[in-house]
Amino acid sequence: MASSLLDSIEHPRQLKGFSREELVQLAGEIRQRIVDVVSHNGGHLAPSLGVVELTLAMLSVFDPEQDCLIWDVGHQCYAYKLLTGRRERFASLRTLGGLSGFPRRDESPFDHFGVGHSSTSISAALGMAMARDLKGEKHHVLAVIGDGALTAGEAFEGLNLAGHMARRLIVVLNDNEMSISSNVGALSLVLSRTFSSQWVRKSRQEVLRFLRSIPHIGEKLALYAQRGEWSFKSFFTPGMLFEALHFSYIGPVDGHDIASLQKHLQMAASVEDGPVLLHVRTIKGKGYAPAESNPTKYHGVGSFLPETGLPVASKKHFPSFTKVFGETLVELARQDPSIVAITAAMPEGTGTSAFREHFPERFVDTGICEQHAVTFAAGLAARGFKPVVAIYSTFLQRSYDQVVHDVCLQHLPVTFCIDRAGLVGEDGATHHGMFDIAYLRHIPGMHLLAPRDENMLRHCLVTALGLQAPCALRYPRGVGFGVELEPLRSLALARGEIVLAGERVAIFACGNRVHPAMEAAMFVRQKLGFTPIVFDPIWIKPLPCEQIRELVQSVDCLLFVEDGVLAGGFSSAVLEMLADEGLLAGKALRRLGIPDTFVEHGTQLELREMVGIRGHAIAQAVMDFFERKAEV
Ligand SMILES: Cc1ncc(C[n+]2csc(CCOP(=O)(O)OP(=O)(O)O)c2C)c(N)n1
Numbered sequence: 079m080a081s082s083l084l085d086s087i088e089h090p091r092q093l094k095g096f097s098r099e100e101l102v103q104l105a106g107e108i109r110q111r112i113v114d115v116v117s118h119n120g121g122h123l124a125p126s127l128g129v130v131e132l133t134l135a136m137l138s139v140f141d142p143e144q145d146c147l148i149w150d151v152g153h154q155c156y157a158y159k160l161l162t163g164r165r166e167r168f169a170s171l172r173t174l175g176g177l178s179g180f181p182r183r184d185e186s187p188f189d190h191f192g193v194g195h196s197s198t199s200i201s202a203a204l205g206m207a208m209a210r211d212l213k214g215e216k217h218h219v220l221a222v223i224g225d226g227a228l229t230a231g232e233a234f235e236g237l238n239l240a241g242h243m244a245r246r247l248i249v250v251l252n253d254n255e256m257s258i259s260s261n262v263g264a265l266s267l268v269l270s271r272t273f274s275s276q277w278v279r280k281s282r283q284e285v286l287r288f289l290r291s292i293p294h295i296g297e298k299l300a301l302y303a304q305r306g307e308w309s310f311k312s313f314f315t316p317g318m319l320f321e322a323l324h325f326s327y328i329g330p331v332d333g334h335d336i337a338s339l340q341k342h343l344q345m346a347a348s349v350e351d352g353p354v355l356l357h358v359r360t361i362k363g364k365g366y367a368p369a370e371s372n373p374t375k376y377h378g379v380g381s382f383l384p385e386t387g388l389p390v391a392s393k394k395h396f397p398s399f400t401k402v403f404g405e406t407l408v409e410l411a412r413q414d415p416s417i418v419a420i421t422a423a424m425p426e427g428t429g430t431s432a433f434r435e436h437f438p439e440r441f442v443d444t445g446i447c448e449q450h451a452v453t454f455a456a457g458l459a460a461r462g463f464k465p466v467v468a469i470y471s472t473f474l475q476r477s478y479d480q481v482v483h484d485v486c487l488q489h490l491p492v493t494f495c496i497d498r499a500g501l502v503g504e505d506g507a508t509h510h511g512m513f514d515i516a517y518l519r520h521i522p523g524m525h526l527l528a529p530r531d532e533n534m535l536r537h538c539l540v541t542a543l544g545l546q547a548p549c550a551l552r553y554p555r556g557v558g559f560g561v562e563l564e565p566l567r568s569l570a571l572a573r574g575e576i577v578l579a580g581e582r583v584a585i586f587a588c589g590n591r592v593h594p595a596m597e598a599a600m601f602v603r604q605k606l607g608f609t610p611i612v613f614d615p616i617w618i619k620p621l622p623c624e625q626i627r628e629l630v631q632s633v634d635c636l637l638f639v640e641d642g643v644l645a646g647g648f649s650s651a652v653l654e655m656l657a658d659e660g661l662l663a664g665k666a667l668r669r670l671g672i673p674d675t676f677v678e679h680g681t682q683l684e685l686r687e688m689v690g691i692r693g694h695a696i697a698q699a700v701m702d703f704f705e706r707k708a709e710v
Pocket residue numbers: 125128151153154194195196223224225226227228252254256257258362377422423424446448473476
């Protein structure tokens with residue numbers, strides 16, 4: 079339609095010819111398109127709505143073909159995708175084979191750096207700035223980082239080196255006072271300082287007047303002081319912090335005023351002698367009332383009705399693993415005052431918001447600081463508390479050394495509740511929790527549990543808290559199996575359960591694959607007239623060796639299935655043990671799990687189907703032992 083400016087954009091360079099009014103109209107159209115598509119596909123709505131004007135301003139001032147624009151976390155990149163050649167594919171956002179929800183170098187030449195985890199942008203940008211200088215190139219490098227992402231250590235490591243290297247670099251701080259929940263920490267207090275008081279403005283004028291009056295050098299001094307107003311302002315605004323790190327500071331700037339953004343971006347681009355930080359204030363969820371009024375809820379959403387913002391009614395009635403975990407933790411903390419809950423900026427995502435409500439004095443949100451969260455927990459544990467670190471599998475990757483060095487090496491009883499373990503779905507490759515078994519099971523002293531359902535999750539949590547040792551439990555994203563919740567009980571160490579008795583084939587199913595394995599076994603019973611055994615080890619470490627030995631000796635065929643990488647995962651653990659004990663001779667073997675490749679985005683079901691860990695793939699694998707087709 080001719081009236082749609084957005085549909086006329088084939089290349090971002092067209093934006094340079096747009097008037098301010100046209101850019102404002104375009105901002106409205108972009109918001110509409112984002113709401114339309116995200117209401118179908120789900121996605122990171124509020125972050126993307128908040129940076130529409132910033133995206134337009136950056137693309138109209140810079141040349142994204144030459145200049146490197148790097149988004150931190152990358153969850154706010156939807157407007158950028160729409161304007162950089164991906165408009166026509168935008169409806170496929172986050173679907174199998176469609177556009178990723180995050181920037182990816184293999185998706186577009188405009189995506190200069192791939193991302194999904196937070197706080198990497200300044201480091202990557204600085205590396206690119208150095209590469210530019212070494213190659214004698216002239217382009218700009220920009221990192222756009224949120225105030226939430228700025229709480230992470232890596233962001234400060236980047237700022238620290240950038241100030242030291244003094245290379246040309248623009249860091250745009252997108253400050254909306256929100257992480258997923260309200261931002262936390264002393265830094266957020268610094269950022270909220272404003273340059274509003276009259277006396278500050280007045281003193282600035284007086285200082286400038288005084289400087290100008292100095293003979294010979296006065297004008298020059300005033301110019302320096304004026305460069306901008308910014309340097310001066312920095313004493314009274316968050317700028318002080320950044321100036322101390324040898325950044326020039328500009329801001330704060332209204333992040334929804336395109337003209338002002340363009341002016342200040344140009345100002346930032348003119349700084350030749352070192353890094354500059356442009357502080358932009360935005361409203362998360364801007365322009366869509368439900369998201370503006372509840373940015374936490376609309377940070378990341380499933381499908382919803384665009385007119386109201388209400389979720390599309392889901393068929394899933396069962397509570398999620400996350401919810402069951404959160405409620406059980408509250409239940410346990412009522413009786414045990416030594417339990418402390420820790421999250422790294424994900425109170426809602428990990429279900430610890432329930433704990434925050436009931437025991438605010440025993441709840442800590444560290445900000446996006448997974449490494450700090452783990453060592454902080456170790457400190458609490460060293461002084462007699464029982465810290466529970468609730469964290470997504472993919473983000474715990476950040477804390478590998480802290481788990482090894484601060485927790486396990488000192489035998490400290492920290493409980494890791496690892497949510498989103500396994501394939502997570504639409505967030506894709508950066509977010510799948512597929513490595514945790516492999517990166518935890520080799521750490522001496524670590525205990526590792528994989529509850530098969532929500533009931534077992536509760537028992538595992540009680541067990542972990544009673545261990546007096548480091549322990550992790552991993553459970554998947556999404557709803558449980560709807561099993562009836564039993565009274566809590568502690569589990570015996572290194573004992574699994576035969577959940578389906580049978581013969582000839584033993585299926586070793588780990589965590590959320592146990593129920594599908596049981597369904598598969600029932601199918602095989604119908605087709606082949608015998609029932610394979612389904613064994614749930616519950617413990618990945620220490621393994622239930624005794625039971626495994628017995629089982630293996632009773633069958634000829636061993637099938638393993640797990641929602642995690644095959645390399646170093648659960649089946650690896652069992653096979654290592656069996657090989658060491660010489661128990662594998664004459665056995666037919668098959669392993670189902672995630673192969674040695676990064677898995678893309680799609681629904682959880684599609685992805686499990688793709689890697690072959692769903693019920694019918696398990697059934698087929700059993701049938702294969704007998705060279706029979708499952709026909710399912
Ligand atoms: C290492 C890591 N931990 C946690 C997350 C989950 N996460 C995604 S966005 C986000 C909040 C980011 O806040 P901010 O940078 O201020 O951006 P905003 O969403 O407010 O635009 C968090 C915690 C992540 N992506 N990476």
